[in-house]
Amino acid sequence: MKKWIFAFIIIFFIFLLSYCGRDENKLTVQEKLKGSKKYHYIAYKEKIDEKDAKAIKKELQNGDWKKSKIKLKKNPSDYIFYFNEDREDGAVNVYHLWMKVDPLRVTVYSEKKEMKLEGKEAKQLAENVLDVEFYQR
Numbered sequence: 001m002k003k004w005i006f007a008f009i010i011i012f013f014i015f016l017l018s019y020c021g022r023d024e025n026k027l028t029v030q031e032k033l034k035g036s037k038k039y040h041y042i043a044y045k046e047k048i049d050e051k052d053a054k055a056i057k058k059e060l061q062n063g064d065w066k067k068s069k070i071k072l073k074k075n076p077s078d079y080i081f082y083f084n085e086d087r088e089d090g091a092v093n094v095y096h097l098w099m100k101v102d103p104l105r106v107t108v109y110s111e112k113k114e115m116k117l118e119g120k121e122a123k124q125l126a127e128n129v130l131d132v133e134f135y136q137r
Helices: 002-021 050-062 119-130
Strands: 027-032 039-045 079-083 095-100 105-110 113-118
Touching: 027 119, 050 119, 079 119, 105 119, 113 119
Parallel strands: none
Antiparallel strands: 027 039, 027 079, 079 095, 095 105, 105 113
């Protein structure tokens, strides 16, 4: 009987350590209400696919960021998204996203910098963040 209890305790700790040690990506997406400057949540993705998360983060890190003159109060973005990550400094990088369709163009803004994407890169980012598909003609 003591062997079973000991085995159960060991299995419990293994599951506990694997649960706490996993790298879980959480993403929050908000959409601007039409005719308003307010946003509402359209997605809180508790667990997004690791492949999608890496693709989004890679695109954001490797993108061609340039200094931006965008004024968010005058030109509110179509979408806002951010990863819900525990960071040491407590700050979360918030990304503002503007979309134009036909042909698909995406502008991403964060921390007074912007990046413009077209074609395949824009489609991939839009699909991964918004879970929607855009078809180019």
